[in-house]
Amino acid sequence: MAASQRRFRPIEQCATEGRSRQSVAADLDGTLLLSRSAFPYYLLIALEAGSLLRAAALLASVPFVYLTYVSFSEPLAVRAMLYVAVAGLRVKDIERVARTVLPRFYAGDVHPEGWRVFRAFGRRCIVTASPRVMVEPFAREFLGADVVIGTELEMDESGRATGFVAEPGVLVGDHKRQAVVREFGDKLPDVGMGDRESDFDFMSICKEAYIVTRKRYRAAPRDQLQSRAVLHDGRLVRRPTDINTLLTFLWLPLGLALALLRVHVTRRLPPRAASAYKLLGVKLVVRGHPPPPPSPKNGRAGGVLFVCNHRTVLDPAMLAAALGRKVTCATYDSDDDSITSSAPLVTLSGNRDLDAARVGRLLDEGHDVVVFPEGATSRDAFLLRFGARFAGLTDRIVPVALHARETMFHGSDPYLFFMNPRPAYEVTFLNRLPRELTCGGGRAPGEVASYVQKALAAQLGFECTSITRKDKYRVLLTGSDRRVPLND
Structure with missing residues (x-):
């Protein structure tokens, strides 16, 4: 040879x-x-x-x-x-x-x-x-x-x-x-x-x-390849060489036991007990400035509408832990309660007017509400149909970028996430939208939703055009692969 x-x-x-x-x-x-x-x-x-x-x-x-x-x-x-x-x-x-x-x-x-x-x-x-x-x-x-x-x-x-x-x-x-x-x-x-x-x-x-x-x-460098977007729709984080695969299989029994413990504790953990995640080997990183709770002292009477990208089923629980208080999660899937019972749920019916009225009533009563627009993606940009529905309900809109860091397993399932040896969640609170960029300032709901979409995409490094349920994993390659998909 x-x-x-x-x-x-x-x-x-x-x-x-x-x-x-x-x-x-x-x-x-x-x-x-x-x-x-x-x-x-x-x-x-x-x-x-x-x-x-x-x-x-x-x-x-x-x-x-x-x-x-x-x-x-x-x-x-x-x-x-x-x-x-x-x-x-x-x-x-x-x-x-x-x-x-x-x-x-x-x-x-x-x-x-x-x-x-x-x-x-x-x-x-x-x-x-x-x-x-x-x-x-x-x-x-x-x-x-x-x-x-x-x-x-x-x-x-x-x-x-x-x-x-x-x-x-x-x-x-x-x-x-x-x-x-x-x-x-x-x-x-x-x-x-x-x-x-x-x-x-x-x-x-x-x-x-x-x-x-x-x-x-x-x-x-990945950004030198012919395409600048890549999909991540698998369950493994690292390239499974024979050695990596062997280590993964050896970790599975311990990882599964650890995941069961973490899920059990998370179901019962109050939002103010965020420090308990450290004892479970889960790192919670909070960036930005979380808005304070409603109080006459800070002049806040109504609730805040948190608009987030959807990373895992744990998103509401992690957002509540980062805030240190309960948030109400607006969702189409009541099964999410199996893991996020610490976050009260309002199950949406699909009726645009009825759903908007229910969420609007919660905001007026001072409840903080979190919505995940990716839960109803379509051929339109991912916020424009679901997010625009709620954009006109309040001027208090705070985009939140969620990033789950994994070392071994990837996925939206909480058990997969908690099977990682040292998982981490990054919760980044972006600036509250100024009044002139909300419906109260004369903007159309679609404009508000589009602005929030671009803000989240810029923070997380995502492609911001025509994200659909089929290809919502697309993420721009910037030389490193630190970023995760908008949804799983």
Whole structure:
């Protein structure tokens, strides 16, 4: 293999000037991605489209797959891992995970040199041993690939993956070369990029070929990718390498017991006992200036309308703890009471006038009310239908940005959040809207709602256009991945 590598120059020597009219064919794992192993992405498919048991089975297969890869063949190792990961799953579910879960993890694993070269070309082709259905959404949207050639899954008549691969088989070695020839015909790629011996066949037919060596690099900044928005619709925070996955499974029994304790205490914890969260290992960070409670001393007779992004079911409880007093939560889902019993609920009926009257009456009586406009998103901007309904009820509107920090598990479910070893909640109170920006100052309800939307988006770093129930996880990439989705 060392002798074969000397035929190809290292990727660092590839010039990118004047490549806009040329074509490139590149491998994915180890070439455009830093990781040479596709295991984390198979694991995500097994977990998110399958089950925890399937993910555990895939983890248990790692020694066998590695031994097969080293001692026998790469195609056989890929077939074994693929069978455990997808056999019996609906292909539609695999596509959903590939679209909503995998891009976030792929985007944090892009090889800076591979991406520097790949992005310079006018026609970009990715040829990979991974299933095409698994990599294509990310490859097209974030890497700007024009063509994605990958291993094709075999499906039965019901649309489920059999666990086997369709002809011509796993795309490694000569199969990769043949796939490139079929795609490009007589006009072969100007540049070929790969990282291992099984890539050499297709690299050798390209006019130029460069190999990605195992030098240590940090992942390319995410804001340099083709798309600046990413989805987070999965249950894991970190990329599930074999070691990370093993540690996660070892933590599960203790994490579940800890979550049950935290949920039990939270149900009974009064708002003024926020310091008790520290004893549970939960960090509550309060930023900004929470408005004082209604009192003749501060001249406040009516309640405050808190408008928040929706992060988890714990939002009302955490807001109440940050304020140190009860708030009434306006919601369409009375089941939220299972975890936020410390926050009184007003269940909305869906009748615009009736709901507005009920909330308005609470505000007039001095009750603080919290609404989560994302609970009724549509093809309009996320506040404009739900938020505008309440914007005219009061001039006392305070936007609140909620950010849940997790280290292991992600999701809106309180048990998932509390299973993290050291979870944290950040509650940021933004400035109360000045009267001239409220309906009392002559603004239309839609204008007020739009202003609040933009204020929350600016605080949390979110995209602020046409967030819908389907894609409300979109968040702008700013080089780091600290920000969380607006909703889960």
